[in-house]
Amino acid sequence: MERVKKIYESVDAIVWFILVFVIVALIFVPNFATESNITNIFSQACVLLTVACGVHFSVLNGGVDFSSTSIIALTCVVGASIMSTTSGLLAGKWYAIPVALLAMLLIGLVFGIINGFAVTRFKMPSFIVTMATQMIGSGLAVVYTGGSTISGLPESFTILGNGKIFVIPFALILALLVAVVTHLVCSKTLYGRQLYATGTNPKASVISGVPVKKTIFKIFIFSGVCSAVAGIIMMAQMESGASSYGSTLFIDIMGSIIVGGTSPAGGVGKIPNTVMGAFLIILINVTLNLLNTPYFIITIIKGAIILVAGGVAILKKRNEKA
């Protein structure tokens, strides 16, 4: 009994959530265990997982990066407009794809720099800075395309989105690669340590020689680049670029991170849990869709999940302190 309890306590709550959810879904939801559904879950998880890993950094510091969704939109339209074989700037050129990808990453980087600069230099709260850059980014994306969808992406690129090994899409491999890299950065490197320290107590961190401002600045770089990678995946999966891509994603991003046990107050949270959180959110999405649940119910449930998970995390923390 003791051992069971120990195992129970050593595993994070998110694992149990997923296990219970999957078991219940297997029993009650028809067509849940089909190959196509599993592939569907995997491919839907790719974008969310990648971008959530990036935003995870800012939440570790008690902040947020709202601009991530608009970075996805902007990178998608810019990337598509460069590499499209029908209307692209570099249509048909052999270097179209690498240039497009570089441009996309660059956009993520630039947004990261702007966000980071505003937060560290002007001491603006991250949620409002990134809210502003989110508006600017999505506005730019719309202006850039005039609202139309850019399609005709080269097949050598879209294979990333539609190719798969067994049930594992290529995109998932890229997404998991991002997850592994961010996980290593967070948990094993100097920067990761400095990030957790800053998120826990910035004052004590400064006094201990942690370059707090630089650390916070880099958060937004990571977040921006991860969002750009998410944009790449999104573009490959949709085989097109449009300014609406990613626009409804933010609630899912926050849901993944908070359900994964990351504290919105900063300093606590693991990337693997955020990855599992992303899978849980996608599982919920897919399952509710299988059950023909209307869109609005899904929206309500997602909001409720954040409230409940956040509330539980706070109550748990209070219990530990008492």
Place this chain on the structure above:
Amino acid sequence: MENSQSRKGKVLRGKLLNLFCSYGLWIIFIILLAYFAIQSPKFLTISNAVNVLRLSSTLGVAVVGMFFVLITGGIDISVSANMYFSAVVGTTLLNNLGVPLPLCFVGACASGLLIGSINGFFVAKLKMVPFITTLATYSVARGLGLMFTNQQMLFLDSVVMKFSGAKLFGIPLIVYIFLIVVLLGHFILTRTQYGRQLFACGNNLVGANKLGINGTKTVFMAYLFCGGLAGIAGMMNACILSVINPNFAINDEFVVISSAVIGGASLFGGKGKILPGAIIGIVMVQVITNGLTITGASAYAFTIFRGIIIFIAVMMDSIKFSGEIR
């Protein structure tokens, strides 16, 4: 020598920065006004001014509510979804149950209060981060709204036309409602004990609790005000448009928040005057939007402009903040 010179330079830079923070927005605003006036003769007309006032009034009511929340040092992202949800509730009362319009406003306000109380509970009682809490309620409120409408457009009964078109001394009735709400908000903040304690909580919540002020209740009430006023604003907006589509009020939280910040509320709490701040803030934002429309700027550019406005407004607030001792 070098040192004193560089110090002088610093002082000068500080002064310039102060000047920019105090008047920067006004300078940008006036330049924009001049630009719009030159570009279009229609811009500086009385009928356009009345139009802008009318446009400002609905969201202005929500801005007043946002002041309460910002004074606590929090934020409410859910206002736009709340407006949608409340407008749907009010309209359902009007259309399906034939409830008189004033009571529909009460209904909208009540549903706004419901969302506000959820926000207040999580932020004030559980001490959850405001922007996450209100992001979640944003999702919940919008979902509820979509549920009630079944994701369809909702047309309001034609009686609302009488209300939205009503004028008193040539000025739309809605503008008076806005002004009354501003005066009430101003009154609560400056003339009641609750208002003064709200400022105290925004300045130093721990200290306020130590003195025996019920900080939880005070902050909770601020979110209630914000929710209730958002509900009224939603219903007003629905009356003007006489239709609620699923995109109703989407992204309006940005307008509301940036108007409040431009109007002098600080994201760091404890600061803000509803009179004239709320009026100045929302009118400034709406004048710019209106100017862009009149001069034929791409509708897509609006979002970009809004983003830039909110960025600049908050930047000035933040730079000023770092200079204050608290």
Place this chain on the structure above:
Amino acid sequence: MAENQNYILQLKQVTKSFASVQVLKDITINLRQGEILGLVGENGAGKSTLMNILGGIYQRDSGEIYLNGAKFEPVNPKVSQNAGIAFVHQELNLFTNLTVFENLFITDMVKSKVHTIDKKAMKKIAAEKLKELGIEDFGVDEIVGNLPMGQRQLIEITKAIMKDAQIIILDEPTTSLSNKEKVKLFDIMHLLQKQNKSIIFISHILEDVFEHCDEISVLRDGEIISQNRTSDISTNEVIKQMVGRELNKIYPTVEKEIGEVAFEVKNICQEGRFENINLQIREGEIVGLFGLMGAGRTELLRCLFGIDPVTDGSLIYKGQEIKPVTPENCIKNGMAFITENRREEGLLMTKTVKENIVLANLKEIAASLSFINRKEEQRETDEMVKELNIKTFDPARQAVINLSGGNQQKVVFGKWVLRKPQIFLLDEPTRGVDVGAKYEIYSIINDLAKNKSTVLLVSSEMEELMGMCDRILVMSHNVLTGELHKEEYTQERIMEAAIGGVN
């Protein structure tokens, strides 16, 4: 009970523990109507805890409190307030965004018939109160944030007596006051006394206590040592009671060599605070820095470590200037700083012992690609846990928040000792630490000095400085006002310098 008739407040056998540490033991205190009771004791003797119990902020574990002869239960601040107990806290509790009169009335504003606040009436009352107390430096309409600290203190006191309090507790009210403001404060105290109010005056400045109090109660390590009429006891006796222990018992000594001047502070300035502060510390020397609260000791250390801005001047270690003065660069150049408030600025409270110990040394244990060398991390942690005798069941798993105060402080030391600092700045390193851990901390400091570090030790406990330091500098109102060598140490001389600099 006839004998107790003129006692307005009596405490009997009041005890209080935090976690497992007993902070108050069988406290018995009597306060007479219309008198001023001085409560003295070292920092951490339990004065503030005791008063917080009276003020309804903490709940006592046992014992009884009588107010006007009747049993009194201060279950929350409101109950105490309503019972006529006014508490002026050590830290100011004012709202800097509100006006003076709003601060005075914030919890209970004067209202008109329609329940709105009556600003006119409040302003009038506030102005009257200020006038009554002879405060004329500011008007009731001024925003508190624009007033200097000393004047804010006067507002705090005015606030406390707004509600016709019977008993007024003043917790270290003089720390941020100038001499002139202090005189005003004492005038106010005697004024209140004439109105037959009773005052509990907590202060560590014995001179003030002896001059202004009718009775003096001495608190040491959570126990009341004595309560006497002021005329019945001498300063020396009070000091003896406050200290009450033999110096040589507590402070470890170590054989060490004091070398050449190694660390120099040259003309350090900070706008609005310091002007041309100079000091030198030799290799292996422990220099104490004494000052009363508000003298600027903490601020000086923060300045030297680059946490607060330095406007001018330089830091030199062995001929090399440390520039720029930022925490990061100071650490790189072998400096270390233990802050006075370990919870806020010293530790990551929710993180493990290991994470805290290696925090300042992260760059050194980062291997290729800046991956943290886990083995090295564990080795260093184990080394510090062993060397500093930190009691933890597993440094990699136990969060610092679950350690005792002493062990927490040892973790902070571990963080720095690991780096073998050449310049060690210590701000109240033994505050809130039990006696056993104190001794260990002294040994750690001595060992550092033995290994040729230079140590600058700030403490409010004079005895600690006298026991530990080779030299004591005294600071008053942001100026260094005295320097004493070991053979010159007496409490009187140190105190003289600490107060003397005022004029």
